[in-house]
Amino acid sequence: MxxxxxxxxxxxxxxxxxxxxxxxxxxxxxxxxxxxxxxxxxxxxxxxxxxxxxxxxxxxxxxxxxxxxxxxxxxxxxxxxxxxxxxxxxxxxxxxxxxxxxxxxxxxxxxxxxxxxxxxxxxxFIYSLAEFTSVKGKKFIANPGCYATATCLALAPLLQNHFIEPNSIIVDAKSGLTGAGKALCESSHFVNIHDNYVTYKLNRHQHIPEIVQQLKLFDSSLDYIQFSTSLLPVNRGIMATCYAKVKEGVEASELEIAFAQTYAKKAFVRIQQELPELHNVIGSNFTDIGFAYNSVTKIVTVIAVIDNLIKGAAGQAVQNLNLMMGWKETEGFCMTPHYL
Amino acid sequence: MxxxxxxxxxxxxxxxxxxxxxxxxxxxxxxxxxxxxxxxxxxxxxxxxxxxxxxxxxxxxxxxxxxxxxxxxxxxxxxxxxxxxxxxxxxxxxxxxxxxxxxxxxxxxxxxxxxxxxxxxxxxFIYSLAEFTSVKGKKFIANPGCYATATCLALAPLLQNHFIEPNSIIVDAKSGLTGAGKALCESSHFVNIHDNYVTYKLNRHQHIPEIVQQLKLFDSSLDYIQFSTSLLPVNRGIMATCYAKVKEGVEASELEIAFAQTYAKKAFVRIQQELPELHNVIGSNFTDIGFAYNSVTKIVTVIAVIDNLIKGAAGQAVQNLNLMMGWKETEGFCMTPHYL
Amino acid sequence: MxxxxxxxxxxxxxxxxxxxxxxxxxxxxxxxxxxxxxxxxxxxxxxxxxxxxxxxxxxxxxxxxxxxxxxxxxxxxxxxxxxxxxxxxxxxxxxxxxxxxxxxxxxxxxxxxxxxxxxxxxxxFIYSLAEFTSVKGKKFIANPGCYATATCLALAPLLQNHFIEPNSIIVDAKSGLTGAGKALCESSHFVNIHDNYVTYKLNRHQHIPEIVQQLKLFDSSLDYIQFSTSLLPVNRGIMATCYAKVKEGVEASELEIAFAQTYAKKAFVRIQQELPELHNVIGSNFTDIGFAYNSVTKIVTVIAVIDNLIKGAAGQAVQNLNLMMGWKETEGFCMTPHYL
Amino acid sequence: MxxxxxxxxxxxxxxxxxxxxxxxxxxxxxxxxxxxxxxxxxxxxxxxxxxxxxxxxxxxxxxxxxxxxxxxxxxxxxxxxxxxxxxxxxxxxxxxxxxxxxxxxxxxxxxxxxxxxxxxxxxxFIYSLAEFTSVKGKKFIANPGCYATATCLALAPLLQNHFIEPNSIIVDAKSGLTGAGKALCESSHFVNIHDNYVTYKLNRHQHIPEIVQQLKLFDSSLDYIQFSTSLLPVNRGIMATCYAKVKEGVEASELEIAFAQTYAKKAFVRIQQELPELHNVIGSNFTDIGFAYNSVTKIVTVIAVIDNLIKGAAGQAVQNLNLMMGWKETEGFCMTPHYL
Known part of the structure; x- marks a missing residue:
């Protein structure tokens, strides 16, 4: 081809x-x-x-x-x-x-x-978050945004199982600088980013509507999310830290099962026992997810990490191509996370 | 002396x-x-x-x-x-x-x-968040923790004025590595931190009780907070990103007035029109605070930044000493933020 | 004033x-x-x-x-x-x-x-490397370049005492990004600098002639230097690593005495027993110098570090002003190296 | 196998x-x-x-x-x-x-x-710098050190062709922190390395004798090198900046031909027209080499960059295995430089 x-x-x-x-x-x-x-x-x-x-x-x-x-x-x-x-x-x-x-x-x-x-x-066009969309034989794919990919994969098991209050979601997302593109501007000058941490486009990031659109497919009662994005002084990597109120009566063990089952057969999503770090996935097409439930506040914290240029962009595009063509989903991916 | x-x-x-x-x-x-x-x-x-x-x-x-x-x-x-x-x-x-x-x-x-x-x-001992504690003539001071300083200064105006739901607070705090101390361990090895972002002690950080203790002084109906801490790949600096539900009937303009009035006479707290970055304060004893209200979600996001070694430790200690002795609060502080 | x-x-x-x-x-x-x-x-x-x-x-x-x-x-x-x-x-x-x-x-x-x-x-105009120029009462000062300051202070004791072959000098200098200025260009984009090390303007850096001009004042038989400059992924700091052939008959102990004597009364130059690091001086007007002699190759390696924005620019300018006015050389300098 | x-x-x-x-x-x-x-x-x-x-x-x-x-x-x-x-x-x-x-x-x-x-x-054991050693059928391989690999590949064309004064070589080499190993020590603590640049083991680095041993195979009249090593605040990558006096009568164009011919058939060595940066090779088994001749000082500067963990360690080991077994030299290498 x-x-x-x-x-x-x-x-x-x-x-x-x-x-x-x-x-x-x-x-x-x-x-x-x-x-x-x-x-x-x-x-x-x-x-x-x-x-x-x-x-x-x-x-x-x-x-x-x-x-x-x-x-x-x-x-x-x-x-x-x-x-x-x-x-x-x-x-x-x-x-x-x-x-x-x-x-x-x-x-x-x-x-x-x-x-x-x-x-x-x-x-x-079909919006294809690759793990949740059927694109075999399709011709026109809208590949998801990087923040949207991390956020939606983090929250899917909880929303699909109706385990969280849908309008309680707060996402504190962080991205490396490649996420901001190659344009030369004050906000990408080395000196302004290095040793810094900058929150930007608060409440107005253009990925918000595509996230809400996708999350509604998981739980149609969701109306909105609170979403913030910040720049980390690294080149690659996104962490989406997601907070949500767990519904009364839901047990922590149920959350664990939901994550495990949802991604049991997904080659590029790994549920980790410990909270994942950026290093887990950089250089690969993996999404690593971990979570913790706080029995005092009834809030579950879900953390998803991706390489924004791979799973958040080019990698997911090739994954979508593989799925369109009916090839093996992992075809061509010989990249392991380089970790260091 | x-x-x-x-x-x-x-x-x-x-x-x-x-x-x-x-x-x-x-x-x-x-x-x-x-x-x-x-x-x-x-x-x-x-x-x-x-x-x-x-x-x-x-x-x-x-x-x-x-x-x-x-x-x-x-x-x-x-x-x-x-x-x-x-x-x-x-x-x-x-x-x-x-x-x-x-x-x-x-x-x-x-x-x-x-x-x-x-x-x-x-x-x-008296726990002295310097902007809110009267220590003149006192002899035994417990100087606040770095995360606690940033978090409590961010939330004080909102809680003192009863503008937010006290049990809705979620704090996503980030610190540079000096906050983790000089101990040699895997988690402070350069290679493990550089190009990484790591969440740690989720729901069990030892600053949680002192934050709750101080916040209760601002609004006694507060019972708990959801609090996460992560390591940024920088040496100095804390950003506390605080989310809270604004009570019905409270106007955005009231929030602005609350911040301005609370800190009008505080030499080391600055209310910024734009969301503050770490660079604003590194090298100084300042706490810079900014905020934004989301009219869709009714959530206010407050961001406070400090230099964790200065306002979050040694600087506040000297500030407390100045106050104990009845000296000028800014005595001895000739450090401006070095910014770059 | x-x-x-x-x-x-x-x-x-x-x-x-x-x-x-x-x-x-x-x-x-x-x-x-x-x-x-x-x-x-x-x-x-x-x-x-x-x-x-x-x-x-x-x-x-x-x-x-x-x-x-x-x-x-x-x-x-x-x-x-x-x-x-x-x-x-x-x-x-x-x-x-x-x-x-x-x-x-x-x-x-x-x-x-x-x-x-x-x-x-x-x-x-008088070119004033502050430690070696008499500017009291002068009106027009050309403040030295950052690389020139570090290089000339490193080599002065060796050249003034005629301890090295003047045309054997090789300087491998490194600077943080503030040295490259605020202009927005590919070479200052965060992504291109972070995790990188880039050599630039090899053999054609515009500080070469002012260095040669100053070094000739120390030893008039010097004709040229080999000089390279590279960008370090940090904001502040210059290290000039200088190599030179020691003349026959010169003892290592003589080198030590030369450095100690030359700077004995200079408030802003410190001779360090260990090779200095950038951290030694960042945030201050100090130049820290260390050296080592290799008895096999007969080469002395001298390392000088400065904060390029302070001793390499604004700090030396104020130091020159103090000297012009006949004030104390250290007047107004309340900045200690912030180290971390 | x-x-x-x-x-x-x-x-x-x-x-x-x-x-x-x-x-x-x-x-x-x-x-x-x-x-x-x-x-x-x-x-x-x-x-x-x-x-x-x-x-x-x-x-x-x-x-x-x-x-x-x-x-x-x-x-x-x-x-x-x-x-x-x-x-x-x-x-x-x-x-x-x-x-x-x-x-x-x-x-x-x-x-x-x-x-x-x-x-x-x-x-x-046979010491095998893979580009210059014949190991087919051998059983015991001593894989070269990371600094030695970069330095020897940089200098081979010049020494083999007797274009430089063999005892004039000065190497200013820089490495990321993975080169220093995983041991927990002061010198690998994040805070001590970040925003810093540290020269260590000056004149006593243990790679010096293996470099001299290998370089003597290229030009037996070489007796010693001047060699310094420093730590860059990055995880991966080595740059060896090599300076040497070009012999009288040697033309710059001859240098160019020497580099091109020496590596014409070497899959993992690339001669670059511009001075190479760390980014060129990180994540790959490549060695990228560039150089510049200074007609005033008669010094040639050669810069070689490698990923210290790949070409400088594990990658060259697999390359040596491929050569031992008579397989294609590039077998198994599906890693391109990840650049960013």
Whole structure:
């Protein structure tokens, strides 16, 4: 299978290159960006010398459809929506890693502050949190956001089993800097981040609506969540620390069973006996989850950790591709957490 | 005034040395530890060459009382309680930076897992969160813990004004590694902390009872808090992110007034218009506080940041000393946040 | 004495604000920048709330000369040279922290790639490595560069005593990111620096000519140095690791005496028995120096560490001001190394 | 092929586990340590859950030889030498990652400060810098040290072609903390390393003799090197910055050809046009090399970077195994540099 990447020089695009390099069934045929057209990717990123020496091409939907079998959009939000209709109308498969096809138009316009793709195009896309969505044979995938992935996987067992008060959820999420993208701005300057911890977009992070949308699929009585995001002085990794009030009558042991059963057959979710750390998963497609129940406050704390560029972006995109194609879910993933 | 430091080689002890160096009314007369007796402090810590070249002495209460006017205990919890009675019985002033004299005996024994000082000794000590405690003329001070300082200062205006549901409080607190002390253990090895974020002592951190004890002074109907602590890969700094349900009928503007009024005359607390970052306060005795109200969830998020070694330990101890002596609260503090 | 800062929002400018805050003889009267005119400095930099609430003013030489007694240029190189003549011609004192008045015109133009100030203006300036230059009563000071300060202080005792082969010097210097300035560029993005170590401007760093110029004052037979600079993933601090061939017949003990004697009466230079680390000096105006002689290779390794923003910029500028005015060299320096 | 790892809980041992996990021709059959016998490796290191759930066994040479085909020693120096003779006498293959079999007995005893293995055992071992040593069919491999690997690969083209003065070499090498091992000591405590840069073992690092021994194979007229090692505040990565005087008459273009030709057919060495950074290679078995010639000083600066745990330890060990067995040199290496 031949694939193309649009937005290859972003963090998610570069990570797709790495992951696809070892995928036996996939051939990366073209890479696209808006700058550095005609340059070898490995000239720009010497770490890829000998791994990906393709030349960067300008974005051209027709050319991509001619030579490739699927396109990944690894572009910032606000790009894919402008041309996705060309592919959709030609029934050419898309996996969009950006936020452009995750929400209904009105919600997108409210949270992203810009016009949405046409509703009939949005309708073609399926939002696929890979562990909970059936995408075999589908053609248009909206790949979840990084914070959304960690948060929804943490809370799914509790909401599906109706063990927690749905409107009691508070999520204190933390991300490494790659989650903030490559744009050069004050808030990504080394000196401003190093030795610091910064809370941003409080109550207005654009992942909030996609989280609520997905959590409602688990428990339709949920209306909202309290959600905060902060920047950790690390490159990779998200921890979603989730607090929720356990319903009266629910035993701690039931929580344990719920987590174990929900993920018993999921290759990329591991329930850990101890609270997981970022180190558990960095460099891999795993989501590690741990939890603790406080019998005084009746609050359960659930902690989920992911590598934001892998399970939170490029890895889950390849996982979704494997599932679309009916391949083994773990195909091509030879990455273990590098831990240190 | 002559003072002595017991436990000088710990982080809080070393920080006391730095702060007292510029205090015009204080003369550091002796420093004590259990190891390296007879060595110059600056031979062990070359950064202090020319700043503190005193020799380390063995701990000897009678010798201290003979030559000094006050003793700081900057020892780990579990040390000061064993000899504090000698000083108390001699009516010799103590400022204890450790946890040994902050709690009633039964509570101490439950949370610290060891025997407490005698109740009549504990009764002599006053727990002094400096902004809310009157210590002029007092002799025995229990200096608050670092997490407790940040958390209580963040929540005081809301609880004193009865603006929040007292049992709805969830605190997600984060600390740099100096908060975990100098002990050599797996969890302080560089490789295990760097590029990581680790939650520890969930629901069992020993600062929980002193926080509840202090918060009850603000609102006696509070019974408990949900409290988590994590290690940030930085050396200094605590951020306490506090979530609480705002009572019906309370307006956001009232919250703003409460914060402004509570701290209007407090030299070391600053209400910031933007959510504060660790960088705001590192290197200084400031507590910076910011907050945001979510009208959907009715939750107010309050963020307080401190330098855990200064406002969270040695700085507040000197602030308490200034207040005990009736000196200007800011006496000796020539440290501005170093920011970068 | 009233002073003004031009370029207050750069790292050196901000650090000047901090240092001058506690200088009893100096009153910071005005601050200048090209952006954010009319805004309070503490609105832009909340860590300065209550410390410096002055409004930023546009740069106006005549206005400065009217209300102030001295101007600090804390601007990037290429700015001060354009207006310094206005102050010089009015005999109004300048301390320039930038590179604009450190070199003869031809050398400046070669290494900085732009036109220099007029030679008759450059002639008025004295390059003042504070430990080795007599500036009492002088009016126009070119403050040394950060790398130059560390390197020259490390090598002075060896060159002045003619103990090393002057053309054998190799300096492997490392700096934290504040040394690279606040400009937003790929090379200062957090993700590119964190967990990395990057060598840059090899053989073409603009501090090379000022180092050679100063070292020639110590030993006129020196023609060149081999000099490399790299970025450390820290905010503050420079280490200059200097290697040089010791001349035949020179004993290791002589080296020791040379270092001790050269700096015996220098308040801000400390000779350490162990090789110094960055932690020794961060937050202070100290230069710490250590060395080791290898009897197999006949090479002496000298290591000097400084805080690049203090001794390498704003601190040395204030030290130079103290010396200009005939005040105590340490006046206003209440900063001890914060170590952690 | 079945293999066993002795010292599995050290950094190199854990990294061997990761690398071997994807090696199609190798089956990790047993893991050995001195503590935690009987515990699953993944209980101690939850990041390995599902990747290596083997139980740790006590070290027993006979049991290993019975069930396995080769043993990796990933133990600290001073361990393997005590039992290697049992395997050697049974002609059972060993790859020793420690320093125990790299040097002649007298040299080992001088630099390691302890007794060496018996000379007739040492004679059986071949020191294998994989790019320059022929090990096909060999049974006993001494795997090079991390600093030695980076330094020797950097200098080989220059020495083999006699382009530099052999006794002019100065190496300023820097390593992340994993290079210092897992031992708990002051110098590995997070607070002492973070925001710091520390030079250690100056002129007495135990890799010096193995470097000189290997470099003499390239140019027998070399007698010594000047070598310094420092700790960078990162987990992984070594940069060896090498300075050497270029012989008269050698052209810069000749240097370029030498590097290109020497490594033209080496899968794991890449000559980069720009000076390499740590990010180039972290997570991979690559050595990236760049250089620059200074026509004023006649000094060439060569920079080599490696991941100290992969090319500097476990990766090169597997590379050596591949070469011993006559397999493809890159067999099992599905790790690309993770860059960020």
């Amino acid at each position: 031949k694939v193309s990447i649009v937005g290859v020089t972003g963090y998610s695009g570069l990570e797709l290159v790495r992951i696809l390099h070892h995928h036996a069934s996939i051939d990366l045929i073209s890479i696209h960006a808006t700058k550095n057209i005609g340059e070898k990717l490995s000239d720009l990123y010497p770490y890829l010398l000998g791994i990906c020496d393709l030349e960067i091409e300008a974005f051209d939907p027709l050319a991509i459809m001619k030579k490739s079998d699927l396109v990944f959009f690894a572009t910032p939000s606000g790009i894919a929506k402008n041309t996705s209709h060309i592919f959709v109308e030609a029934n050419f498969p898309i996996i969009d890693l950006s936020g452009d096809h995750r929400l209904p138009a009105t919600s997108y316009e409210k949270w992203y502050g810009q016009s949405a793709a046409r509703p009939e195009i949005l309708d073609q | 002559k003072v002595s430091i017991v436990g000088v080689t710990g982080y809080s002890g070393l920080e006391l040395v730095r702060i007292l160096h510029h205090h015009a009314s204080i003369d550091l007369i002796s420093i004590h530890a259990t190891k390296n007796i007879g060595e110059k402090l600056s031979d062990l810590y070359p950064y202090l060459l020319g700043i503190c070249d005193l020799e380390i002495e063995a701990f000897d209460p009678l010798a201290i009382m003979k030559k000094s006017d006050l003793v700081f205990f900057a020892t780990p919890s579990g040390i000061a309680k064993n000899t504090s009675h000698i000083f108390v019985e001699a009516n010799f002033p103590i400022i204890d930076l450790s946890g040994d004299h902050r709690l009633p005996a039964t509570s101490y024994e439950k949370w610290y897992g060891q025997s407490a000082a005698r109740p009549e000794i504990l009764d002599q | 009233k002073v003004s800062i031009v370029g207050v929002t750069g790292y050196s400018g901000l650090e000047l604000v901090r240092i001058l805050h506690h200088h009893a003889s100096i009153d910071l009267i005005s601050i200048h920048a090209t952006k954010n005119i009319g805004e309070k400095l503490s609105d832009l930099y909340p860590y300065l709330l209550g410390i410096c609430d002055l409004e930023i003013e546009a740069f106006d030489p005549l206005a400065i000369m009217k209300k102030s007694d001295l101007v600090f240029f804390a601007t990037p190189s290429g700015i001060a040279k354009n207006t310094s003549h206005i102050f010089v011609e009015a005999n109004f004192p300048i301390i320039d922290l930038s590179g604009d008045h450190r070199l003869p015109a031809t050398s400046y133009e070669k290494w900085y790639g732009q036109s220099a100030a007029r030679p008759e203006i450059l002639d008025q | 079945k293999v066993s790892i002795v010292g599995v809980t050290g950094y190199s041992g854990l990294e061997l586990v990761r690398i071997l996990h994807h090696h199609a021709s190798i089956d990790l059959i047993s893991i050995h340590a001195t503590k935690n016998i009987g515990e699953k490796l993944s209980d101690l290191y939850p990041y390995l859950l599902g990747i290596c759930d083997l139980e740790i066994e006590a070290f027993d040479p006979l049991a290993i030889m019975k069930k396995s085909d080769l043993v990796f020693f990933a133990t600290p120096s001073g361990i393997a030498k005590n039992t290697s003779h049992i395997f050697v006498e049974a002609n059972f293959p060993i790859i020793d990652l420690s320093g125990d079999h790299r040097l002649p007995a007298t040299s080992y005893e001088k630099w390691y400060g302890q007794s060496a293995a018996r000379p007739e055992i040492l004679d059986q």
